[in-house]
Amino acid sequence: MSQTPDSAVRTYIDTHRAAFLDDLAEWLRIPSVSAQPEHADDVERSARWLASALAGTGFPVTEIWPTPGAPAVFAEWPSEDPDAPVVLVYGHHDVQPAALADGWHTEPFEPVIKDNRMYGRGAADDKGQVFFHTLGVRAHLAATGAAAPAVHLKLLIEGEEESGSTNFRALVEAQAARLAADVVIVSDTGMWSETTPTVCTGMRGIADCEIELNGPDQDIHSGAFGGAVPNPATVAARLVAALHDADERVTVPGFYDDIAVLTDAERALIAELPFDEAEWLRTAKSHAASGEAGYSTLERVWARPTAEVNGIGGGYQGPGGKTIVPASAQLKLSFRLVSGQDPYAVQKAVTDWVAARVPDGIRHSIVWGAPTRPCLTPLDHPALRSVVRAMGRAFGEKIRFTREGGSGPAADLQDVLGAPVLFLGISVPSDGWHSPNEKVELDLLLKGVETTAYLWSDLAENWKPASASASVPTAG
Structure with a gap:
């Protein structure tokens, strides 16, 4: 009996799980701390490692793009369909500083798997969430039997996000023609919790x-x-x-x-989340909620x-x-x-x-200081619908919506390229970004793999953007 597409994806992921985790651990051993000059060679080494891994995945184009600071990695895999959506995935390969003396239970650059979690600097922020795209695209090809992705796939993985993305906008402006896309997917974000999968729709x-x-x-x-x-x-x-x-x-x-004023529908979606204000205040080390009258705490943090x-x-x-x-x-x-x-x-x-x-x-x-623009994806955007459907297939439950109160360089991609920004991440608050004992939940990491395996077909089948260019090269 032939497998369904979903079972084919899951079988492929299960078969290649161990090798995938071994490769991720190898990458995590490179201390690519962009904020510390003594690690400049390690950041370069991380870029070379990723470019090689992407070439091994099957990307016919992999390049290291130098900047006045740390290098970025660009990869491209054309679809066989010249009218397929063009998708640019963003992430970063540099990490925060880390040392055993900071309170780590294990060496931060010697990854350890314990209780179905991988501990190590960069496991969640952001190497793990970048790397799930490698196994995801291979599972997509295995399930579809195609030689190339259903979308025209590009990756831009920068090397100095953790030190301010100082040269990022200039790089995007200089490479705007190569980076042109119908949609940008940011895999440097997270979900509400382990039991409440969500898609982020905007950043301030x-x-x-x-x-x-x-x-x-x-x-x-x-x-x-x-x-x-x-x-x-x-x-x-x-x-x-x-x-x-x-x-x-x-x-x-x-x-x-x-x-952009919050609509009643958007407020209702925010209200669906299982928000515990008392717990939130404990996390904030604060004693009362406060802010603009007429709005809930989450609305104030995300949308005002x-x-x-x-x-x-x-x-x-x-x-x-x-x-x-x-x-x-x-x-x-x-x-x-x-x-x-x-x-x-x-x-x-x-x-x-x-x-x-x-x-x-x-x-x-x-x-x-240098400003960062806000970004917001309309809830009815067809590419967002595809992300939600793909996550729903992977998680087997309803996907809810969040926003981010913070700011990030992804808005530069929206501003320069004129493409909407979507967020696809599987990290959860307990992962400890920028903290000792950073980890990633392996079950969620593999759900990220599975989501991307479904996403490229869903986008190609359900969205033909008007800007899709017939001049895009085809695979072959």
């Missing part, structure tokens, strides 16, 4: 700044001059106090212009923009008193942005808002 953007306020040319006596000259620390406090109204809404004019005071300083900070009017004060602010907000428009609005509130006698400067 960010704009952050440092404000310097200067008053007197030096600290001066508060008895002789206080109350008669402007105090930069007082100005800093007034700026912070004016940043939000009584409902915790940001007061900067134009801040909420054009944002924010303004946060990250730091405030000025004047004397030592023991005892020192009665001065300080010469300067400083503020650090960050703004998390949602779909519809332009980071540069927010920068201008905040800059104008600050200038209008700084009194005569106070000189000020405001310096902005």
